[in-house]
Amino acid sequence: MIRFGAVMATLGLLLSASAAAEADPAAAFLAWARDHAVPLPACDDPSMAAVGRAAGTARMIALGEPAHGAHEPLAFRNCLFRHLVEQQGFTAIAIESGTSEARRLHDYVAGGPGDVRQLVRESLSWGFGRFAENVALVEWMRAYNADPAHARKIAFYGIDMSGGDSSGAWANARITLDAALAYLARFDATDSRAVRGAVEPFLGRFTHPAHAALSRAERRRLRAAVDGLARYLDRHGDRLAARSGRDEFDWARRNAALARQLDHMFRTSAPSGEELSPEDYRADAARDAAMADNAHWVLDREGPDGRVLLFAHDGHVMNAATRGGIWSVYRRAPKAMGQHLRAALGDQLFIVPIASGLNGAGLPPVAPGSGSLDVALARVGYERFLLDLRPARTAGPAAGWLRRTQSIRANHVTQAEISPATAMDAVVFIATLTAAHVPEAR
The missing domain is CATH 3.40.1660.10 (EreA-like (biosynthetic domain))
Structure with a gap:
C-alpha cells in the first residue's frame, strides 16, 4: 500500500512544477x-x-x-x-x-x-x-x-x-505596360490606338526615380493613362477575350493591374535610399x-x-x-x-x-x-x-x-x-x- 506521505510528496512536486510553469x-x-x-x-x-x-x-x-x-x-x-x-x-x-x-x-x-x-x-x-x-x-x-x-x-x-531589382529603382517596371500594350496592338490595334497613345510617352519614365522627377501635371496624366488602360480592358473584356482567348486576355488585364500597383507605389512613396527611412x-x-x-x-x-x-x-x-x-x-x-x-x-x-x-x-x-x-x-x-x-x-x-x-x-x-x-x-x-x-x- 502506498503511504499517504509519499502521495502527498508526489502531488507537491506536481503542483510545484505547475506553479513554476505558470x-x-x-x-x-x-x-x-x-x-x-x-x-x-x-x-x-x-x-x-x-x-x-x-x-x-x-x-x-x-x-x-x-x-x-x-x-x-x-x-x-x-x-x-x-x-x-x-x-x-x-x-x-x-x-x-x-x-x-x-x-x-x-x-x-x-x-x-x-x-x-x-x-x-x-x-x-x-x-x-x-x-x-x-x-x-x-x-x-x-x-x-x-x-x-x-x-x-x-x-x-x-x-x-513587377520590375523589381536590387537597386530599388524598379527599373524594369515598364514590362507591365509593354505587355498590355503589345496585347492591344495585336488584338485591337485600331480601336485601342488612343488608349495606347496616352501611355506610350511615359514608357521610358516608368521607374521610381523617373516618376519622382515628373511634374505634378505629368503624374496626373500618367495616372489617368494607366487607369484608362485598365478600364479599357475591363470594358471590352468579352470582345477581346473572344479574339485572343481568355488566357491571353487575363494576362493582359493582370499586367494593367500590375502597372496600376506600381503607379500607386510611385505616387505614395519616395524612391529607396541606401538606408531605410521613417517614410x-x-x-x-x-x-x-x-x-x-x-x-x-x-x-x-x-x-x-x-x-x-x-x-x-x-x-x-x-x-x-x-x-x-x-x-x-x-x-x-x-x-x-x-x-x-x-x-x-x-x-x-x-x-x-x-x-x-x-x-x-x-x-x-x-x-x-x-x-x-x-x-x-x-x-x-x-x-x-x-x-x-x-x-x-x-x-x-x-x-x-x-x-x-x-x-x-x-x-x-x-x-x-x-x-x-x-x-x-x-x-x-x-x-x-x-x-x-x-x-x-x-
Whole structure:
C-alpha cells in the first residue's frame, strides 16, 4: 500500500512544477512544444503529410522563409509542393517574384519552349534565378505536366510587383505596360490606338526615380493613362477575350493591374535610399497590398477546386505588421500580405513560416541574442519539426508566452517583432541553414 506521505510528496512536486510553469511562461511554452512537436526527418510523404494534415482543407498554404538565399527552406518547399500536388490536389505554386516576368515560367511548365536554366535566370526577380533549387522546382513541374496520366495540370506564378531589382529603382517596371500594350496592338490595334497613345510617352519614365522627377501635371496624366488602360480592358473584356482567348486576355488585364500597383507605389512613396527611412513604410505597405491582390488573382485563376502553395519571406506571409529590428525606424508598421490574406480568406489560409537556429556554410552568422521564438524552438530538441500553434492560442500555460511580443529572425542579421499566437498558425523549425546552391555557369 502506498503511504499517504509519499502521495502527498508526489502531488507537491506536481503542483510545484505547475506553479513554476505558470511563473515562467517561456518554460511552459517549451514544455508544451516538446509534447506537440512533429519531427520532419525526411523529404518524404510521411513527413510532408504532417503539414498537409495541419492545413486541413485550406485553399492556400502560405509558407515563409526567414531569409532569401538559404538552401533548406527552398528544398523543404520543393518537397512539400510535390506532396501537396500528388497527395492533396494542390494545383499551383506562387512565389515572391515578379508576376509579369514569371509568365514565361508559367508557360514553360505547361510545355512551352525554352532552356530551363536561362528561363529561370531571366524570369525570377531579386536574383532568385541563380538558385538551383528553383530550377529543380520548375523542371519537376514541367515533367509532371508532361505525364498524360495527370489530367489536371499544375501552374507556376509570381505574385510580387513587377520590375523589381536590387537597386530599388524598379527599373524594369515598364514590362507591365509593354505587355498590355503589345496585347492591344495585336488584338485591337485600331480601336485601342488612343488608349495606347496616352501611355506610350511615359514608357521610358516608368521607374521610381523617373516618376519622382515628373511634374505634378505629368503624374496626373500618367495616372489617368494607366487607369484608362485598365478600364479599357475591363470594358471590352468579352470582345477581346473572344479574339485572343481568355488566357491571353487575363494576362493582359493582370499586367494593367500590375502597372496600376506600381503607379500607386510611385505616387505614395519616395524612391529607396541606401538606408531605410521613417517614410519607407509606405513602399512596403503598397508592395504587400499588391502581393495580396496578385495572390487573390492566382487563386481565382485556379478556380473553385484550385489550391495554392504561396511561398515568400516570413515577413510577407505572417499575419503581422512589419516592425522591430531594422524596421524600427518606420513611422508606422506597414500591413503585411499575410494580414490582407487572413482578412479575406479566414481559415482558408494556413500560415506557416520557417524559423531557424544557426547559419552554416555560406551564410553570415546570426545576430547574437536575436529571435526569442527561434531560440525557444531550438531547445525543443529536433533538427526539423512542425509545431501547430493553434491548440495553444487561447488556453493552457503556453498561451501567455505565445500572446506576448516575441521576435523571429529575419534576413540573418535582424529580427521582426510578432505575437506568435496571431501571426501564424504553425511554424516549421530547421536547426541549421546553409547557402542555396548556385550552379556553375555553362
